[in-house]
Amino acid sequence: MFIDNLKAGMHYKLYKRRNVYDKMVVEIKNEYIPDLEYKDIILEFLSALKESERIVFLNNLKNIKIINSNDDFEFRKGMVSGGGYDIYNNIIYINPKTAHKTLYHELFHVATSTFDHKHKKAYSGFYQCKNVSIGRALNEGYTQYITESTFGDKVQKVYSYDVSVMKRIEMLVGKGNLRRLYFGMDLKGLIKALEEYANYDDIINFIKTFDMVHDILNSDNFYNLSEGYVVNNLVKINKFLFKMYIIKYIDEKGCINPDDPELIEFLTNTNLYASTSTKIYDLNCHELVNIVLGEVADEMEKAKVNIID
């Protein structure tokens, strides 16, 4: 699929109506929206956003529907969750019993989602969908990461594998930069930032593999697949992340110092396992490090030869 930015006109429309949003902030603070449930959580959420990050949220909030259910929701076959956000119809589905733990995550989706009616394309953080979708794992991982880092222990911990991958992406792209790209619904910008360390096709492959692993880990499918298949894809993702990091590291520091705490942090935090309630995959960290270092050294050797030529 064609990955693009939100159309310029869409941003313009949102900014043009900014006065309306400023007014709305005041109204929300004065509690002029009596029929909106979970108002305390919504206000707490709003105050955690930077002013420039509030536009999409307040726009969606104007006509949002919040639908309660006492049961957990089954959004996709076999995937049960405490909540969900429907981008197309601007509806939050939430279980009121767990809303105080799960609503924050959904509100981040509300703050970073829009449907471009003209081009029939949905944008949500790092996710885009027009007939087919891409960036589901990047988006869920970062949404959960930012939810946990903003609201701490009070939120429900989910998507731990996706979160660990996004922590590595943050180390590559930079904290402020990644956050800005997320609120800008700018998958294209994220790919561009990663192109400092990898080529476009490899980045797209990584995003698709990450999506597939995300779907597997969160569905019944998981149990029908061979362990080797899952592990191979996890290794692929880890290798890709580590390789980009080594390239960044060599760019910045010239050579590898294996005792550098920053390098060790990246390695030890690169989540070399993924788990569900019943299965945990542990991958051999040291073996992977040696393989990737060998590959990067080979590529650099080849590059040297090319320069001499």
Ligand SMILES: [Zn+2]
């Ligand atoms: Zn989500």
